[in-house]
Amino acid sequence: MAIDHLDGRIIVLLAREPRIGVLEMSRRLGVARGTVQARLDRLQSNGVIRGFGPEVDPAALGYPVTAFATLQIRQGQGADVRAHLATVPEVLELHTTTGTGDMMCRLVARSNADLQRVIDRVVGFDGIVRASTAIVMENPVPLRIIPLVEQAAEDRESS
Amino acid sequence: MAIDHLDGRIIVLLAREPRIGVLEMSRRLGVARGTVQARLDRLQSNGVIRGFGPEVDPAALGYPVTAFATLQIRQGQGADVRAHLATVPEVLELHTTTGTGDMMCRLVARSNADLQRVIDRVVGFDGIVRASTAIVMENPVPLRIIPLVEQAAEDRESS
DNA sequence: TGTTCACTGGGCATTATGACCAGTGCAGTG
DNA sequence: CACTGCACTGGTCATAATGCCCAGTGAACA
Numbered sequence: 582m583a584i585d586h587l588d589g590r591i592i593v594l595l596a597r598e599p600r601i602g603v604l605e606m607s608r609r610l611g612v613a614r615g616t617v618q619a620r621l622d623r624l625q626s627n628g629v630i631r632g633f634g635p636e637v638d639p640a641a642l643g644y645p646v647t648a649f650a651t652l653q654i655r656q657g658q659g660a661d662v663r664a665h666l667a668t669v670p671e672v673l674e675l676h677t678t679t680g681t682g683d684m685m686c687r688l689v690a691r692s693n694a695d696l697q698r699v700i701d702r703v704v705g706f707d708g709i710v711r712a713s714t715a716i717v718m719e720n721p722v723p724l725r726i727i728p729l730v731e732q733a734a735e736d737r738e739s740s
Numbered sequence: 741m742a743i744d745h746l747d748g749r750i751i752v753l754l755a756r757e758p759r760i761g762v763l764e765m766s767r768r769l770g771v772a773r774g775t776v777q778a779r780l781d782r783l784q785s786n787g788v789i790r791g792f793g794p795e796v797d798p799a800a801l802g803y804p805v806t807a808f809a810t811l812q813i814r815q816g817q818g819a820d821v822r823a824h825l826a827t828v829p830e831v832l833e834l835h836t837t838t839g840t841g842d843m844m845c846r847l848v849a850r851s852n853a854d855l856q857r858v859i860d861r862v863v864g865f866d867g868i869v870r871a872s873t874a875i876v877m878e879n880p881v882p883l884r885i886i887p888l889v890e891q892a893a894e895d896r897e898s899s
Numbered sequence: 900t901g902t903t904c905a906c907t908g909g910g911c912a913t914t915a916t917g918a919c920c921a922g923t924g925c926a927g928t929g
Numbered sequence: 930c931a932c933t934g935c936a937c938t939g940g941t942c943a944t945a946a947t948g949c950c951c952a953g954t955g956a957a958c959a
Contacts, residue, residue: 583802592794599792604946613907618948631795633758635751637885641788642892643742649808649837649844651874663880670887678808680874685808686881689888715810715839721822722845726796728829729848733801763915772938777917900959907954914947923938929931 584629587612589734591620592630596727599633644671644689646696647717650703651682658708659683665706671699682713743788746771748893750779751789755886758792803830803848805855806876809862810841817867818842824865830858841872 584592587610594606603621607614624630639647654662659677666672666686675686688703690696696716704712743751746769753765762780766773783789798806813821818836825831825845834845847862849855855875863871 582800592796596793596796599794602946613909614947615908616906619905627800628797629800631797633792633794634755635758635792636790637751637755637889638787638790639885639888641741641786642888643895644888644892647835649835667881670891672881673885673888674879674883675881676806676808676876677878677880678874678876680872682874685874685876687883713839715837715841715844717835717837717844719836720833721836722826722831722834724833724846726798726832729798729801729803729832730796732829733803736802761915762917772940773916774939775937778936903956903958905954905956907952909951909953911950912948914945916945917943919942920940921938922940924936926933926935928933 582627583737584624584730584734585737586734587616588620588624588629589730589737591617591624592730593727595630596730639673639689644691646690646693647720648688648690648696648700648714649717650686650688650700650712650714652684652686652704652709653681653711654683655708655710662706662708665708666703669699669702672703688714741786741788742896743783743889743892744896745893746775747779747783747788748889750776751783751889752886754789755889798832798848803850805849805852806879807847807849807855807859807873808876809845809847809859809871809873811843811845811863811868812870813842814867814869821865821867824867825862828858828861831862847873 590610594601594609603617604614607617666675671688671690673687673689675684677683678685688699690699700712700714749769753768762776763773766776825834830847830849832846832848834843836842837844847858849858859871859873
């Protein structure tokens with residue numbers, strides 16, 4: 582579950598140069614190929630590395646607008662709302678949360694005008710009482726994991 | 741910029757079986773290897789496919805708690821706050837938004853108690869006026885892109 | 900002290916890769 | 930209508946990485 586320094590270096594290296602290959606990694610890290618291979622297998626079966634799916638940029642697909650919507654759900658309708666939102670392609674992720682809203686989702690749209698269509702489709706469902714939307718203007722820190730991996734590796738070392 | 745049906749199938753196939761390789765893809769899709777290779781090159785230089793970085797699960801790293809924080813920023817302090825948040829490993833992403841808050845970030849922590857530490861570190865900065873946090877309980881729709889890719893591919897076909 | 904485990908460094912056959920090529924069908928252009 | 934550009938096909942080639950195996954070593958641990 583916890584990762585050591587070598588694991589951390591493997592992940593970071595992989596994040597920086599995904600097409601690198603096990604052999605080249607072993608050269609860069611100064612360890613045997615079998616070691617890197619074993620570590621990778623372990624990280625994957627641990628679930629630390631979930632996979633190597635392609636990172637697709639919605640903007641490049643024609644969906645440059647991102648927004649976060651906070652939803653308030655009618656009591657007992659949670660499951661239905663989840664199922665409904667799962668059918669909307671523009672809903673990229675959905676969380677149930679504590680706080681003022683009951684759910685929070687990430688949306689994308691082709692334009693600000695198109696966002697209206699998406700929101701209508703999202704909230705056009707009986708179980709949703711209210712939605713409050715925040716449109717993303719800038720993304721100063723894109724989804725990242727490297728700093729956390731380094732942190733986790735350090736914590737492991739010092740223990 | 742727009743993708744056609746074959747592009748869509750390539751991306752979906754790659755998302756489902758990331759370790760598949762160009763040759764096997766060409767077999768599955770019933771096209772020549774060179775075609776798949778050319779498409780992939782194009783998708784990557786287009787920026788549609790940003791890369792193939794490892795998907796790391798923060799929970800497996802020991803950070804099972806996720807939260808979203810909405811931040812209100814003192815006027816003119818935006819750049820400083822961005823720089824500050826970029827130094828916090830537990831801040832996985834940061835957006836500037838319209839709406840009630842000025843920024844929205846995704847946080848992870850080792851526990852609910854640890855989340856307090858992370859929030860303290862996040863808001864322990866002069867430019868941040870107020871923070872409101874929503875803890876994630878469930879994640880019914882994990883970050884996904886396939887439905888959107890399929891949608892984009894369909895749109896392209898019908899045009 | 901003995902055992903377990905991870906790592907090393909090596910070898911092996913299989914397989915994919917990147918790079919080519921000529922030929923073909925299609926779409927758009929002059 | 931003929932021409933041109935383009936994407937795709939189906940093939941080859943040398944190079945390289947992969948998955949798998951092995952015995953040996955060192956360190957941690959019981």
